[in-house]
Structure formats: C-alpha cells, structure tokens
Amino acid sequence: MSNNCAGCPNQHKGSLFLQCCRCEDKYHHTCVNFSKELFLSLTKEYKDTWVCPTCRSKEPRLGDNSNTPIRVVAAAVPVTPQCENVTQRIKPRGRVTCESLSADTIRAIIREELDKKFDTQIRDIQVKLASLDEVLAHFNSEFEKVKSQCESQTAIITQLQRDKEELRATCTDLSQRITQAEQLSRTCNVEIQCVPENKNENVYNTVHQLANTIKCPLSDSDINYCTRIAKLNSKSPRPRSILVKFSSRRLRDNFLAGVIKFNRNHPTEKLNTSHLGYGGEKKSAVFVSEHLTLDTKRLHAEARRKAKELNYRYCWVRDGKVFLRKTDSSSYIFVKDSLVLNKLS
Incomplete structure (x- = not known):
C-alpha cells in the first residue's frame, strides 16, 4: 500500500490522515479541507465511513441535494482551503457538532492555543532571565573584587594611621629634645x-x-x-x-x-x-x-594671655621653663606645652 497522499505528491506522516472506506486512498487532513482541530474532533465512526472526494464524485445525484449533511458542516464550520489541487465544492461528509468534542479534546485544543500564544513570550522571558543571571554573576564577581580591595585598603589605612600616630609622637619627642638642647646652649x-x-x-x-x-x-x-x-x-x-x-x-x-x-x-x-x-x-x-628659644617664647606669650584671661597673678620663666601661679598661696603650674594651657579653667 502506497504512503503517498492521493491529494498531493507528498507522503503522509504520522496519524493525521483520512483513509477512504471505498478506494482505501489516504489523504492529508489539510488536502480535504480539515483543520487540525476539526480532524481531532472527528469520531472513529465518522473516520471509518469517510468517503474521499473522488469516490463521492462518482455517485449519481438524485434530485435536489443542496441540503446535504456535508454542506451543513461546511456552513457550520467554515474552513479555508489549504491545498490548491482540491476544489472547494468537496466537503467532508457527515455532521460535526460541539457535542462530539470531549473534555480532553477541548482541553488539548485550549492548551495548544495557549502554547502558541505564550510560547514565544516565555522563551523571550527565559532568554532575558538567562542574560540577567549572567549580568548578576558578573556584578557579583566585580563586587567581590571591590570588597576585597576595600578590605585590603582599610587594613592599609589602619596601619598608616597607627604609623602616623607613632611618627607624631616621635616628632613631638624630638622637637622637645631639640628645644631642650637649644635652651641648654643658652x-x-x-x-x-x-x-x-x-x-x-x-x-x-x-x-x-x-x-x-x-x-x-x-x-x-x-x-x-x-x-x-x-x-x-x-x-x-x-x-x-x-x-x-x-x-x-x-x-x-x-x-x-x-x-x-x-x-x-x-x-x-x-x-x-x-x-x-x-x-x-x-x-x-x-x-x-x-635668652629663650623661639618655641619657648611663643609658649610664654600664650601663657601670659591665658593668665590674663583666667586672672592668674604670676607668669614667669626659670631655666627656660614657663610657670604659672594663680595666687600667693596656690601651687605653681609647670606649662610643658599648649595642652596644659587648654586644660586650665
């Protein structure tokens, strides 16, 4: 038995075809003006008694046959011819109604339509999500790099701050030593x-x-x-x-x-x-x-201003050192640096 379609030169593949009960020729469902949905809705009884257009054309016409079941089906379910070598006057035999569609068939039709409608959108969304994952992964990698750099820089800054404090203390100590050495030379x-x-x-x-x-x-x-x-x-x-x-x-x-x-x-x-x-x-x-050093002169001048501001009675220098005394009975204050003056009240 040939696998070629009797309505077109192509071979039929799968199960979406109709076989004539008389000549046993096979036709694509599209070659005999049946859509996929309509083909799936056909009952087994209808498929077993289906007659191809060639065999039907050989039947004699008796009287007015304009109101045939085939024409009713064509009026109820308008179809568009999808093959040029089949005339539109050939209609499927029998009547197909909504009662013949099962719940599973309706569910399959709705699912197919929804798949067609949303499949493209879902694929686009999936592509965008995949690209978004790549971008997020890249940003996460860059963030980890920046985080690592920040941690290393923070450690360096902390060490530099400690070094700065040590250097400041060293400079202060050296400055005091130089001032003392200069004062001793005077x-x-x-x-x-x-x-x-x-x-x-x-x-x-x-x-x-x-x-x-x-x-x-x-x-x-x-x-x-x-x-x-x-x-x-x-x-x-x-x-x-x-x-x-x-x-x-x-x-x-x-x-x-x-x-x-x-x-x-x-x-x-x-x-x-x-x-x-x-x-x-x-x-x-x-x-x-x-004869005082420049730093000691500045400290002495600052001490005199502070003494005048706080009503200290005495401010003097002895052996290159600055002293303050508020009253005759109070103890003296050795002004080592400006910090001592800032603490006075």
Missing part, C-alpha cells in the same frame, strides 16, 4: 629688650652701665659675646634686643637676680632708659630676661 645668655638703638652705640658699655645700675659689676672677661639680634617681626617698632653671653651660668643668674632685686626695691622707678644714660623726657622701660 643657659649663659640674657636678652635685654627695649634699649634704644644708636648708629655709633657700644653695646658693651650699655651692658656695663646696666650692671653697675643693678649693683652687679662685670669685668671684660665676664662677657664672652654681646650684640644686637634680629627681630622676630620685622615690622615691629621696638628696637632690636641685645644678646649677652656670660662666661658662666652663675654670672648670668646673678645678673638676673640683680635686675629683679632692683625693680623690687624701686617699684615706682623700675629699670628704664634713664638708668642706662639715655637722656630725654620720655623714659622707656627696659626688660631683662633669659
């Missing part, structure tokens, strides 16, 4: 301030005049060095200070003690320019102090 020096400058002045004679005034006479061998020093603020109207380097620290301490004693014994006429032989009606006070 233990034999005094600084005389506010002495007027003259073009032809002799600072050695000025220092001797001052020593005689405070009753602490000096010989030439007692003074190793004497000169004017540059001002910290070049715009200041005050004259340059006189730096005196004594031959020993004992001489320097005696000189400073003599100045303090003179000012204490003459509260209304403290050491001024008239005692040094400078004439004129205007008298300027003359100050004698230890």
Whole structure:
C-alpha cells in the first residue's frame, strides 16, 4: 500500500490522515479541507465511513441535494482551503457538532492555543532571565573584587594611621629634645629688650652701665659675646634686643637676680632708659630676661594671655621653663606645652 497522499505528491506522516472506506486512498487532513482541530474532533465512526472526494464524485445525484449533511458542516464550520489541487465544492461528509468534542479534546485544543500564544513570550522571558543571571554573576564577581580591595585598603589605612600616630609622637619627642638642647646652649645668655638703638652705640658699655645700675659689676672677661639680634617681626617698632653671653651660668643668674632685686626695691622707678644714660623726657622701660628659644617664647606669650584671661597673678620663666601661679598661696603650674594651657579653667 502506497504512503503517498492521493491529494498531493507528498507522503503522509504520522496519524493525521483520512483513509477512504471505498478506494482505501489516504489523504492529508489539510488536502480535504480539515483543520487540525476539526480532524481531532472527528469520531472513529465518522473516520471509518469517510468517503474521499473522488469516490463521492462518482455517485449519481438524485434530485435536489443542496441540503446535504456535508454542506451543513461546511456552513457550520467554515474552513479555508489549504491545498490548491482540491476544489472547494468537496466537503467532508457527515455532521460535526460541539457535542462530539470531549473534555480532553477541548482541553488539548485550549492548551495548544495557549502554547502558541505564550510560547514565544516565555522563551523571550527565559532568554532575558538567562542574560540577567549572567549580568548578576558578573556584578557579583566585580563586587567581590571591590570588597576585597576595600578590605585590603582599610587594613592599609589602619596601619598608616597607627604609623602616623607613632611618627607624631616621635616628632613631638624630638622637637622637645631639640628645644631642650637649644635652651641648654643658652643657659649663659640674657636678652635685654627695649634699649634704644644708636648708629655709633657700644653695646658693651650699655651692658656695663646696666650692671653697675643693678649693683652687679662685670669685668671684660665676664662677657664672652654681646650684640644686637634680629627681630622676630620685622615690622615691629621696638628696637632690636641685645644678646649677652656670660662666661658662666652663675654670672648670668646673678645678673638676673640683680635686675629683679632692683625693680623690687624701686617699684615706682623700675629699670628704664634713664638708668642706662639715655637722656630725654620720655623714659622707656627696659626688660631683662633669659635668652629663650623661639618655641619657648611663643609658649610664654600664650601663657601670659591665658593668665590674663583666667586672672592668674604670676607668669614667669626659670631655666627656660614657663610657670604659672594663680595666687600667693596656690601651687605653681609647670606649662610643658599648649595642652596644659587648654586644660586650665
């Protein structure tokens, strides 16, 4: 028996075909104008008694046969011819109604339609989800890299902060040591301030005049060095200070003690320019102090401002160290640095 379709040159495959009960020729369901849904809805009885268009055309026509079951089916279920070599006047025999469709057949038809409708959309969604998974995996990999880098950088920053604190403490310690070393190199020096400058002045004679005034006479061998020093603020109207380097620290301490004693014994006429032989009606006070380093001078000035702000009575320098005392009966405060001043209240 041939497997070729009697309505077209193609072979029939599968079970979607009709076999004529007379000539036993086989036809594709599309070649005899049966859709897939209509073919699936046909009963076995109808398929077993189906007659092909060729055999049906050989039957004699008796009277008016316009109202045949085949025409009723064609009117009830309009179909579109899907093969050009089959005429539209050939209609399937018998009547097909909704009662002949089982629940499983209806369910299969609905499922097939839904599959056709949503299959493409579902595939698109699956493709998009797959690409989204790839993107998320890439971002997760990049996030892990960034997280690892952040952790390593955080560890480096923490170590750098510890190193910075250690270096800061080291710098502070070294700065204090340098300041102490500089101050020790100035233990034999005094600084005389506010002495007027003259073009032809002799600072050695000025220092001797001052020593005689405070009753602490000096010989030439007692003074190793004497000169004017540059001002910290070049715009200041005050004259340059006189730096005196004594031959020993004992001489320097005696000189400073003599100045303090003179000012204490003459509260209304403290050491001024008239005692040094400078004439004129205007008298300027003359100050004698230890020769301090730049850092110690700044700390001393800051301590004086703080003492004035908090009503501390005394602020002085002894051996390059700054001290404060609020009253005569209170204990002194050693001002080591600015932190000590910030804690005062």
